[in-house]
Amino acid sequence: MTTPPLLSMEGIAKSYPGVQALAGVNLALARGEVLALLGENGAGKSTLMKILGGAVRPDAGRIVIEGVERAIRSPLDALGAGVAVIHQEFNLVPALGAADNIFLGQEVARGPAGLALIDRNSQRRRAQALLARLGADFDADTPCRSLSVARQQLVEIAKALAAGARILVMDEPSAALTTPEVAALHDVIRELKRDGTGIVYVSHRLEEIAAVCDRVEVLRDGRNVGGAPVAAVNRSDLIRMMVGRELIEEFPRRTSTPGDVRLIVEGLARGTAVRGVSFEARAGEILALTGLVGSGRTEVLRLLFGADRRDSGTIRLDGRRVEPRSPRAAIAAGIGLLPEDRKLQGLVLGLSVRENFSLPNLARFSRAGIVRQSEEQRACAGSIAALRIKTPRQETAVRGLSGGNQQKVVLAKWLERHCEVLLFDEPTRGVDVGAKVEIYQLMNDLAAAGKVVVMVSSDLPEVLGMADRILVMHDGRITGRIDDASTATQESIMELAVT
Amino acid sequence: MTHDASATVRARPAGNFLGGALSNLGMTWVLLALCLLFSALTWSEQQPGGAAAARGVADDILAAHAPPTRVLVAVRGQPDDVAYADTLAEILRNSGATVVAVVKGEPKEARAALAAANAAAQPLDVIAGSAASAAWALFADLPTDFPALGNPSIVQPRLYAWPNFLKLENLLNIANQIAVIAILAVGMTLVIITGGIDLSVGSLIALASVVTAVLVRDCANGVEAGTLGMVLAGLGGVAVGALAGALSGGVIVAFGIPPFIATLAMMLVAGGGASMLAKGQSVYQVPDAFMWLGRGADLGLPNAVVLVLLLYGIAHFVMTRMTFGRWLLAVGGNREAARLSGVPVAGTLLTAYVLSGALAGLGGVVMASQLKSGSPNFGQMYELYVIAAVVVGGTSLAGGEGSMIGTLVGALIIAVIQNGMNLVGIESYTQRVVLGGVILAAVLLDRLRRR
Numbered sequence: 001m002t003t004p005p006l007l008s009m010e011g012i013a014k015s016y017p018g019v020q021a022l023a024g025v026n027l028a029l030a031r032g033e034v035l036a037l038l039g040e041n042g043a044g045k046s047t048l049m050k051i052l053g054g055a056v057r058p059d060a061g062r063i064v065i066e067g068v069e070r071a072i073r074s075p076l077d078a079l080g081a082g083v084a085v086i087h088q089e090f091n092l093v094p095a096l097g098a099a100d101n102i103f104l105g106q107e108v109a110r111g112p113a114g115l116a117l118i119d120r121n122s123q124r125r126r127a128q129a130l131l132a133r134l135g136a137d138f139d140a141d142t143p144c145r146s147l148s149v150a151r152q153q154l155v156e157i158a159k160a161l162a163a164g165a166r167i168l169v170m171d172e173p174s175a176a177l178t179t180p181e182v183a184a185l186h187d188v189i190r191e192l193k194r195d196g197t198g199i200v201y202v203s204h205r206l207e208e209i210a211a212v213c214d215r216v217e218v219l220r221d222g223r224n225v226g227g228a229p230v231a232a233v234n235r236s237d238l239i240r241m242m243v244g245r246e247l248i249e250e251f252p253r254r255t256s257t258p259g260d261v262r263l264i265v266e267g268l269a270r271g272t273a274v275r276g277v278s279f280e281a282r283a284g285e286i287l288a289l290t291g292l293v294g295s296g297r298t299e300v301l302r303l304l305f306g307a308d309r310r311d312s313g314t315i316r317l318d319g320r321r322v323e324p325r326s327p328r329a330a331i332a333a334g335i336g337l338l339p340e341d342r343k344l345q346g347l348v349l350g351l352s353v354r355e356n357f358s359l360p361n362l363a364r365f366s367r368a369g370i371v372r373q374s375e376e377q378r379a380c381a382g383s384i385a386a387l388r389i390k391t392p393r394q395e396t397a398v399r400g401l402s403g404g405n406q407q408k409v410v411l412a413k414w415l416e417r418h419c420e421v422l423l424f425d426e427p428t429r430g431v432d433v434g435a436k437v438e439i440y441q442l443m444n445d446l447a448a449a450g451k452v453v454v455m456v457s458s459d460l461p462e463v464l465g466m467a468d469r470i471l472v473m474h475d476g477r478i479t480g481r482i483d484d485a486s487t488a489t490q491e492s493i494m495e496l497a498v499t
Numbered sequence: 500m501t502h503d504a505s506a507t508v509r510a511r512p513a514g515n516f517l518g519g520a521l522s523n524l525g526m527t528w529v530l531l532a533l534c535l536l537f538s539a540l541t542w543s544e545q546q547p548g549g550a551a552a553a554r555g556v557a558d559d560i561l562a563a564h565a566p567p568t569r570v571l572v573a574v575r576g577q578p579d580d581v582a583y584a585d586t587l588a589e590i591l592r593n594s595g596a597t598v599v600a601v602v603k604g605e606p607k608e609a610r611a612a613l614a615a616a617n618a619a620a621q622p623l624d625v626i627a628g629s630a631a632s633a634a635w636a637l638f639a640d641l642p643t644d645f646p647a648l649g650n651p652s653i654v655q656p657r658l659y660a661w662p663n664f665l666k667l668e669n670l671l672n673i674a675n676q677i678a679v680i681a682i683l684a685v686g687m688t689l690v691i692i693t694g695g696i697d698l699s700v701g702s703l704i705a706l707a708s709v710v711t712a713v714l715v716r717d718c719a720n721g722v723e724a725g726t727l728g729m730v731l732a733g734l735g736g737v738a739v740g741a742l743a744g745a746l747s748g749g750v751i752v753a754f755g756i757p758p759f760i761a762t763l764a765m766m767l768v769a770g771g772g773a774s775m776l777a778k779g780q781s782v783y784q785v786p787d788a789f790m791w792l793g794r795g796a797d798l799g800l801p802n803a804v805v806l807v808l809l810l811y812g813i814a815h816f817v818m819t820r821m822t823f824g825r826w827l828l829a830v831g832g833n834r835e836a837a838r839l840s841g842v843p844v845a846g847t848l849l850t851a852y853v854l855s856g857a858l859a860g861l862g863g864v865v866m867a868s869q870l871k872s873g874s875p876n877f878g879q880m881y882e883l884y885v886i887a888a889v890v891v892g893g894t895s896l897a898g899g900e901g902s903m904i905g906t907l908v909g910a911l912i913i914a915v916i917q918n919g920m921n922l923v924g925i926e927s928y929t930q931r932v933v934l935g936g937v938i939l940a941a942v943l944l945d946r947l948r949r950r
Contacts, residue, residue: 307839331841345839348832350899359829359840362822369822413840 004067006031006198007052007083007167012061014047021047022222024061029167029198034189036209036230037202039219040242040460045202048219049169052200053085054078065167084160085169088176090152094145099127101144102159130158134188150181157188168192169200174208175294186212204292206235206498218242236491239498243460243490251465252437254444258468259283263421263452265304268313273299275476277313281421283450286443288467288485290457291497296476297456298340301423304454305337306330317421317452331360336414338407340425340456346410347398354380354394356409361416383412388438404435411442422446424455428462440466460490472496525945526893526908533912537919538662545661546630548579552656553586560625560654561594568596570625571616571651573609574632583629583656599623606635613637613645622649630655663922671801677914678793678803679704679869679878681907682862683885684892685814686744686855688906691889692818693831693851694898695751695758700859700885702770703743704878707736707863709773712782712873721784729789736867737860743769744856748849762852766882773875783872793869803865810858815903827851832899888913891941912941 007029014022022044029035039045050056052063054075063070063081070081078085092101100123108123109116127140136154144152153173160168170189174182189199189212201213209216210230217227218241225241263281268274274296281287289297303310306324315322317333324330327337339345347356357380358365365376380394387408391401398409407427414422424443428436443466447453457463463470464485472480472493480496482488547555560570572588574580581603588598599621600612609632616623626638633655642650663669683700690697711732715721719728747765750756795802818824826847829837838844862881867873892909894901916937920930 305839327839328841328843337839339839344833345835348829348836348899350832351828355825355828358825359837359842362825366822370820371822371825373820 004064005029006033006066006196008064009048009052010062010064012048012051012063013059014051014056015059020222022051022058025219025222025224027200027217027224029200031166031196031198032193033215034193034199034201034213036213036216037200037219038204038209038216038238038242039225040458043219043242044222045219046171047222049085049171049200049202052078052083052167052169054083055085079163079165082164082166083169084163084165084167086153086156086160086171086173088172090156092144092152092155095143097141097143098131098138098147098155098158099124099140101155102127102130102140102162104159106163126162127158130161131155133161133191134158135184135191149176150178150184153177153185154188157192161192166196167198167200169202171202172204173201174203174205182208204498206238209238236495239491239494243494251462252441252444254448256285256447256468258285259450262318263454264314264316265300266314266316268300268303268315269311270299270303270308271311273476274303274310277473277476277478279471279478279481281452281454283452284447285468286447286453286455286466288455288457288463288470289473290460290463290470290493291473291479293458295473295497297473298425299476300473301337301425301454301456304330304421305335305423307337307339331417331419334418334420335423336360336417336419336421337423338410338414338425338427340429342403342406342410347406349399350397352395353384353389353391353398353401353409356398357383357412357416360413364416379416383416387412387415387442402432402435403430404432404439407431407439408435411439415442419451421452421454424453424457426457426459427455428457428459460493463493464488464490474498526891526905526912526941529941529944530908530912530915533915533919534664537664537915537922540919541663541665541922542660543663544658545663545666546658547656548583548629550582550586552629553583553590556627556654556656557587557590557594559657560591560627561596563652563654564596564624568624569599569622570596570627571599571602571612571623572627573602573612573635574629576604580629580632587627606632606637609635610637613641613648617645617647620647622647623651624649625654626651627654630658664919669918669922671804673911673914673918674804674807675801675869676918677910678801678807679862679866680881680884680888680913681807681910682810682865683855683859683881684888684906684910685810685903686851686858687885687889688814688892688894688901688903689827689851690758690855691886691894691896692827692898692901693848694834695848695851696762696886696896697744697747697852697855697859698759698762698882699743699747699765699769700855700862701878701881701883702766702768702773703740703856703859704863704866704881705773705875706743706769706776707740707860708867708873708877709777709782709875710739710873711736711864711867712785713776715786715789716782716784722786724786724789726788729786733792733864736864737857740860740863741853741857744853744859745849747856748852751852752845752848758852770875777873777875779875781872781874781876785867785871787871790868790871793865793867803869806865811903811907818903823847823850828899830898884913887938891938891945893945909941913938 005028009027011024011026012022013024025044025048027048037045047056051058054072054077057073063072065081072078072081093104103123108119108126110119111117124140131140131154134154134157136151138147138151144155147155173185177185192199203209213230215227215229216233216238218225220242260283261280262283266278268277277300289300291297299308302308304315304324306326306329315324322333324333324335343349354376358376362371365371377394384391389408389412390405398406427439431439443453455466467485470482470485470488470493471478474497560568570591572584574584584601584603588601591598599616602609602612633653638653641648687697687700714732714735715724715729719732743765747761750761751758791802793803798805826842829842830844830847834844863878866877888910889906890896891912892905894905916934917930920933
């Protein structure tokens, strides 16, 4: 008789409106195994882990833990089944001490439920022991807000252990750590392995996977692509497995005729997010900034738009210095931004299509602070027709529109403004295929009209299909420049992005 | 939970100018229902009086006695009766009747007039009185007392049934009583639309009333003050409110202090400042003309009511037609999206608090005028009534939506409830309990309607 695996996820499926996030994914984890879960952005890794952690319910499939099928409907269920997820954003109460956080919700207490008194001494002793096992020597009474990120992570791990977790999911655990801290984390993982804890390690960093993981499982487009022992695969195998899909003809053709250099960015920097980024953009071309999430792409656009303050760097447009101290100043200088999260940053969801459309253009539509409604309505009607925005009326709240139409409203704002520089951050995220092509066509039209078009995208086929030139970022720096995008492949970009 | 609430699609003022009124139909119905309720509860017999009653009485006389009719008019000396008698005499004369005498005073004067007519052997067809004078004892046995008069009939205005609540003077009374709260609610609506709150407005009423009264007393010759001096003193009160609003708004914008805390602090500072300035006393050294704003009625409506209507007209225009109104809605709806669209977020927020403070100052000046004094005790708890008016009017405390018409309806609902309960004779302690319940019910109703 063979013992059942620690965890077995079978045929997990989940679809969101318009997207099949997972289409029957299987995942197995043995005791004491560290499994690397790999995949591009949007491959389905995080949805799968949310299902395991009880944050999302699957449409189909079953989860078997140590031979027993478990219905995981909430994070509490997951914890009851021995599964703990350590997210990138920690779930700690900043003002409470490490010990209090570790036993939050499962306090060591004496007395009847509800009226019990917390046994703080015993709790502190046990917390200190757990932390010591993880190699931590700080006082268990230290408030979490005064702990470093690495130490907070240890508190999270201790919390999972205190809850009796045997399956630990770590989502990009090394993202915010320094190199020695990563090494220490790996020591902790090896320690947990020895006790039979199974760990799912989600990461983009291939060298770490080689260092600490036993086996890799690769997802792509919501399906299993393959799995193998770490020792049996090399770096290029993994990259091919991650990206290996065929390019579909979904990008409208355009004859690119790069003209004069219009935008010159030199030494752009902000903290550790952007460390000295320089590039130029020409009229008539589309420039793509790519790289993994967190590599600094979005931050570069935000600095150009004045959404964040830059520490240093000069920006020149047509030879003139631009000082985007605020979005208002950037807009006045002719720069527009389609932010990556249109619901949180691009639109005021409760306002109408017309009101959102007008927001950056109010000065044009008004005299002495009074909005000329006929002018405003005429311009809005014109944009709705030109961009084929599907909305019942101008007065419809944008909240009710589909993702693609919402994105077109954001785009309409900036087109009406006649911006010279348009920054597109994930322009087609959450947009249906039909609207995607229309947005691509508009981007091509802007480039053809001589505007500066800079796009950030995690979608490599989109980058390859749209861009004339590609800049690849990693860790706040440009690590690769591909001057002829037609020579690039997803593999070559990924190679530059993961370093 | 808050997130769920904000995810539901809500009615909002449409672009057209009167759209705001329509989007708050729900609360308008509540207001009408309350008016109907209090009308029904205060339905009672009314004594017509004054010039208005004269027409009906004249018609009655002329219908029963075709001219040439001989009429004696006898009423009490009160202004209402005098107006009635003069108008009636004029109508009767113009219609060809003979008005033998018009008596305005005591029963003995009427007796003298009757005696004179009796002595002259002039018969009378009609004696017209008011409801009070028609009941005078001397008219009880005329054929015996004054045989030469014939048998004149006694005519008085007919009684009619009408709700006390719906009498013009009561309606104006409601409007006048709510004026201060309604003025403050304009500014509060601006602030709440941005997602903030202004707790300092009640104290600013006290501060502005004291500043205005002290300025009149100390800088404009007190009870001898001229118009210019009083206007400048009133502007001083408004300016103090605006300054306080600028301080609260500045702290909120520059340091990111929660509006609740910043304006709570300002509430204490302004309230204490008012007491310090007035040395804990009322300041009443102001001339009678000081009451022009709060008690005067130059255009047929009380001046305070005219001011309220004017302010709501302007505020509604600002919210629906001006760039600033759009900025307020955008900043309250999604501050980050507004910023990334080039909206001057800090300036918009600051302006909202300055306006709220200035309007609270104006409310303080109006109250000082109504009560002919300034006092640190004015405006206590008003911030809560003002917030209630705004919320009952359909403006979301989460920000990003709201309308001025709604706020006016909300203020009227609160005023009607208070006034109606007064008319029905409910004592003030009970009134507060009921008012609290009604505010909760109104907001719950609104929430249900929007589901």
